[in-house]
Amino acid sequence: MKPGIALILAASMTAATVAYAAEPQEERQMTMKQIGGAMGSLAKMAKGEAEYDAAAARQAFTTISESAEKFGQQFPEGSETGFDTEAHPDIWTNRDDFDARVAKLKADAAAAADSVGEDASDLGQKLGMVGQNCGSCHETYRLKNS
Amino acid sequence: MRKFIGSLIVLAVVAAVILWFLSAPSPLPQSAFDGLADPDAERGRQVFLAGGCTSCHAAPDAEGDDKLILSGGLAIESDFGVFHAPNISSDPDAGIGGWSFPEFANAMKAGVGARGEHLYPSFPYTSYTRMTVADLNDLFAYLQTLPASSEASLGHDLPFPFNIRRGLGLWKLLYLKDGPVVDLAGADxxxxxxxxxxxxxxxxxxxxxxxxxxxxxxxxxxxxxxxxxxxxxxxxxxxxxxxxxxxxxxxxxxxxxxxxxxxxxxxxxxxxxxxxxxxxxxxxxxxxxxxxxxxxxxxxxxx
CATH class of the missing domain: 1.10.760 (Cytochrome Bc1 Complex; Chain D, domain 2)
Known part of the structure; x- marks a missing residue:
């Protein structure tokens, strides 16, 4: 094997390994950002800053619901600190309550995706229903480090 | 030597007398309440929201409309000991339903309680001191429309010397100022x-x-x-x-x-x-x- 190809192979394997080995703290930060991105695109439509697109709205609510699903695996024991985590230690002492809130976000977002309308008339209401999950969970389970 | 000790005692007494006067609670002058209009409880609700009274004065586990029952109880764990937010509901005995408006305004603006005592600054009168008497009048009227709770206030759990309320008089000399914090003279x-x-x-x-x-x-x-x-x-x-x-x-x-x-x-x-x-x-x-x-x-x- 040519050294150049070997180097590329080795580099891509390393990259793959790094991607798989992402820490739960980093993974959940990514998931949070995905939810934020979806919320942002929905808010733009609700505020009339972007044209309403029912398929895109359905996709955004689905992204939020699927992200909530991922949270189930992304707060394991041992990931309480490090990597600039803003997770509150109470997540690991009130686990049932935390899990219930995550399940509620998943269900609310899925319900919103299933009932997306032909026009933007009820998008604000749907966004509010899904979005209030963010603050109510962050009230107890997110702390600020910076 | 005796003369020296004597003058030391005199100095100590003079210092104690000065500190005693400096640390005295100083309520608002009566003129602060001149020309006050009839209170508007609905406007008072806006003041109540801006102040976020429920964050400390609702029972810590209250949800929904129960947050309007200002029975107190939140523990504030500070470097100086544990403060407990008191009952400020409209109950005449357990709350502040029996207070006059000047008593309420003194608590908010001067950090002085209904018995003339200094209040601890865990209750942020250092900010509320900048509120207008008219806003306080409306707020007080709104508070009286909220439910009464007979829950007794818990009192604070403070070690010496922080348990001596009189000492707060000196603290207030340093930190209780009713002028603006930031100089924005000429601001729109x-x-x-x-x-x-x-x-x-x-x-x-x-x-x-x-x-x-x-x-x-x-x-x-x-x-x-x-x-x-x-x-x-x-x-x-x-x-x-x-x-x-x-x-x-x-x-x-x-x-x-x-x-x-x-x-x-x-x-x-x-x-x-x-x-x-x-x-x-x-x-x-x-x-x-x-x-x-x-x-x-x-x-x-x-x-």
Whole structure:
């Protein structure tokens, strides 16, 4: 094997390994950002800053619901600190309550995706229903480090 | 030698007498209440929301309308001991239903209780002192419309010397000032309204400003953030040099309305209750707060 190809192979394997080995703290930060991105695109439509697109709205609510699903695996024991985590230690002492809130976000977002309308008339209401999950969970389970 | 000891005793007595007078509670003058209009309880509700009274005075586990039962009970664990927010419901015995308006105004603006005693600054009269008597009049009328609770106040759990209330008189000489914190002379009406809301009823500086060794706010680092008084983590720097530096005034107003940052991260911690209250205020008030936060000097992080 040519050294150049070997180097590329080795580099891509390393990259793959790094991607798989992402820490739960980093993974959940990514998931949070995905939810934020979806919320942002929905808010733009609700505020009339972007044209309403029912398929895109359905996709955004689905992204939020699927992200909530991922949270189930992304707060394991041992990931309480490090990597600039803003997770509150109470997540690991009130686990049932935390899990219930995550399940509620998943269900609310899925319900919103299933009932997306032909026009933007009820998008604000749907966004509010899904979005209030963010603050109510962050009230107890997110702390600020910076 | 005897002469020396004698003059030392005289000096000590003089010092004690001076300290005694300096530390005396000083209520508002009667003239503060001259020409007061009939209170408007509905306007008082707006003042109540801006002040976020329920954050400390509702029972810690209260949800929904129960948050309007101001039975107190929240424990504030500080470096000086544990303070418990008292019952300020309309109950005449357990709450403040039996208080006169001047007694209420003295608590809010002078940190003096109905028995003429100093109140501890865990109750942020250091901010409320900037409130107008007219706003307090409306607020007091609104509080009287809320449910009564016979729950007894818990009292504070403080070690010596912090359990000596009289000492607060000296603390107040240093930290109880009713003038504006930031000099924004000549500011327009919107910024002035924002200054009133933030520095007065909103008492934003009480968490968003770092404190010195004896618990006074470091005014030179106004709104630059501080340690979280509720637990781990920090309260953010909200000056133009903080994490909000890239936010527009519209972004700040939208955050106060919706709970979402420009990146669609959400409000968290004790700010959730504050944001929910601000969402109920007129849009002009949220815009005023935003305009003020854009007008104040920037500071490096205070935590």
């Amino acid at each position: 009406e919107q910024v002035a309204r924002g200054q009133y809301l933030v520095e007065g009823p909103g008492h934003c500086g009480e968490c968003h400003t770092p404190r010195d060794l004896i618990g006074g706010l470091k005014r030179a680092a106004w709104l630059s953030g501080g340690p979280n008084p509720d637990g781990p983590g920090i309260i953010p720097n909200i000056t133009p040099d903080g994490g909000v530096s890239s936010w527009s005034a519209a972004d700040i107003a939208y955050y106060l309305e919706s709970g979402f940052t420009p990146d669609f991260d959400s409000v968290g911690g004790s700010m959730v209750a504050v944001q929910k209250n601000f969402a109920e205020l007129p849009a002009t008030d949220r815009e005023a707060v935003a305009a003020y936060l854009k007008a104040i000097p920037g500071h490096p992080n205070g935590y």
